Amino acid sequence: METADNIQLQGIQLEAPLAPRRTQWQAFWLLFKQNRMAIIGLIIFVLFFITAFIGLLLTSGNDPVFNPALVRLQEKLRPPLAKPHLDSLQPNEVPELGIYLFGTDDLGRDVFFRMLQGAWVSLTVGFVAVGISVIIGIFLGGIAGYFGQHRIRLDHILLTAMMTTGAILLGVGISKPGAALLIVGHAYIFFLILRRLLTGKTMPFDGLRLLHINTFSVDTLIMRLVDIMLCFPSFFLILTVVALLPASIYNIMIVIGLTSWMGATRFVRAEFLSLREQDFVAAARALGVGNFRIIFRHMMPNAIAPVLVSATIGIATAMLTEAGLSFLGFGVPPPHATWGNILSSGKNFIFDAPWLTFIPGIAILIVVLAFNLFGEGLRDVLNPKLRERH
C-alpha cells in the first residue's frame, strides 16, 4: 500500500519535495527504543513519579490513610515483612497493611509509609530546583547569546549601581541616602523617557556625552557572572546558605536552584550563538518577526536539547544534594520524613537494623540511577553526531 502510494507519487510529481514519513517524535522514539538502559531508566522514572504522587495523597493531611508519624514504641526495630504483635497494639495503631513491609524504625514508625512520604520530597526538590536553574539558565543564556553583542552604556551601569545601592541601603535600614539614591535614579529614567517621547532623540547634550560611552558587552557581563558563580565550591556554598537560613524544604530547593544554573546558561548561550547566524533566523528577522518571537518560537526549540539532557542529570544531582543535606541534619525539620534523614537516623542502628540504612540508600540509588540513564539516553538520541555511529 505504502510503496504503491510512493510509486504513484513519484510518477505524478517527481520534483516536489516529500515530507519525511516519520514525524520528529516518531524518529526520536525509534532511536530511543534501541537504548535499553534508557528505557529502563524511563520506566523507573514513571514508576517513581506515580509512587511519589500516591504517597503524597496517602500520607498527607490531618487524618492520612497511612500515618508515617505514628509512634509504636513497643514495635520498634521490627525487620521488613514482620507481622505486628496485634495483642500489644491499640486498635488505632494496627498497621493498615497488616504487615510491616519495610520494617519499623527506632520509634516503631512504619518505614514503608515514611519512604512513601519522603518520595514526594525528593521528587519536588529535584524538579523545582532544576526548574529554577533551567529558567535562569535559559533567560541569561538567551540574552547572552542573542543580544550578546550589544554594549552597555555607561549611564545604564551607573543607574543600575545607584538603584541597587539605594535598595540595599533601604533594606539595611539606612533610609535617607537610600531613598535619595532611588529617587535620583527614578528621576533620571523619567527624564530619559520624557526626552525620547518629546524630542525623539536619544543622544544627550554634549556635556553628558561622556555618560553614553559604550563599555563591555552584555555577553561579557553574563559570562563573567557565570565565572564568579563557578568559583564557589558548590556543596559548601549550599551548606552555608542552608545552615544560615531557617530550616525548610523550600529554602533547599531555591538554594540548589540558584547555585546550579551556570551549566544551562553556557549551553543555551553556545546554541544561540550558532543558531543566530543561521538562515532561518535571518529569514524570520527579515519578515519582521519580533525578537521575543524569534527567541521563543524559532530558536528555543532548536536549542532546548542539551538543556533537557543537563536538566535530567541535574535532577539526579539535586536529589543527591538534598539527601546529603538531610544526612548532615539540615533540610526538612524532623517529623517529616525524607530519604536522607531516614538513612541518617537509621545509621545509628546499622548493625541491629540494617534495613533502616539499606532501604533508603538503595531507593536513592535506583531513582538517581534511573534519571542518569534516562538523561544519557536522551543525550545519545538528541546528538546527531553520535546518531550516525549507531
Place this chain on the structure above:
Amino acid sequence: MLSFIGRSVVQKIVTLFFVSIISFLIIHLAPGEPSQVDPLNPKFTPEMVERFRQEFHLDKPLYVQYLYFYRDLFTGRTVSWKDNRSVMVKIWERFLNSLPLFIVGTILTWTLSFPIGIRSAIFRGRVFDRSATFISYLLISIPGFFFAYVLIILVVTYFHVPVIGMETFGMGEASWPSMAMDRVWHLLLPSLLGATGGIAVLSRYVRSQMLEVEGQDFVRTARAKGLPPDDVHYKHALRNALLPFVTMFGLILPGLIGGSVIIESIFSWPGMGRMAYEAILARDYPVILTVNFVSAVLVLIGTFISDVLYLMVDPRIRM
C-alpha cells in the same frame, strides 16, 4: 602569549574581587547573628554580647566590616571567633590532614580511570565496555554516605580492621610496620570514596575522547597500512586523545581545599571539610569566609594553569 597571561590575570583578579563581595554579602545578609548563636547560655550576658560585637566590628556598617575583614585576611591577622586562633594556622593544620586523602584519591582516580576508559573504547560494545559503563553510572548515582556505610560494614566484617579516624587510638607500643598498615587502612576507605565519582566521570570522558580519535581518518590510515593494533591504539590514537587531559591537571587543584564534608564527618577525619562544617554550625564567619576565599583563589589558579597548559600543548590555538 604574554598579553594573554596579562589579560587573564587581570580578569581573574576582578572575578576574585566580586567573589569576595558576594560571599561576604551572602553570609552577613542571612538572618541571625553570630552573637546570638547561644542565647540560652547564662554566661552570655548582654554586656558580653556587646563586647563581642565591638571586638569583631559587628556594630560597624557592612562595608566597614568588609574592609576590616579583607585587611585582616591579607595581613594574616584573621582570627577564628570560636577559639581566637589564627585562621590561617587552623586551615594549614587541617590542610595537612586532608592532604594524604587528596593525594591518594587523585592517584587512584588517575591510575584507574585511564586503563578502564581506554579499554572500554577499544572494546566498544563488548561485555567489558557495557559493564564498565553500567558500573560508572552506578558509582555516579550512589549517595556517598550510603556507599561509605556499605564499605565500612564490608571491610569491618571481612578484614577486621578499624577504619574510623586517622589512626587507631592508643597504638603507642606497636611496631612501625603495623603502625604503617594501620595508617594505610584508615586512609584507604575515605580516599577511595572520595575518588569514586572522579573515577566514574573521568573514565567515561577518557572513553569518549578515545572513541572520537579512533573514528578519525589518520587512525584508519594507520590501520590500513598494516600496523599492529597495539601500535594503532596506543601510539596513534591514545597520544592524540590525551591532549584534553593535560589541561585537567589544573582543574584538580580546587579539590585540595574542597575536601568532602560528608565523607570526613562519617570517618571523623579532622580535615578541611569537617573544619568548614564545624565553622558553619558555629557561625564562625572568618573561617567560612577564608575557606571560601582560598578555594576561589585555587579555582582561579587552576583554570589559569589549565589555560596556559592548553596553549603550550596545542599549537593550533596559539594565536
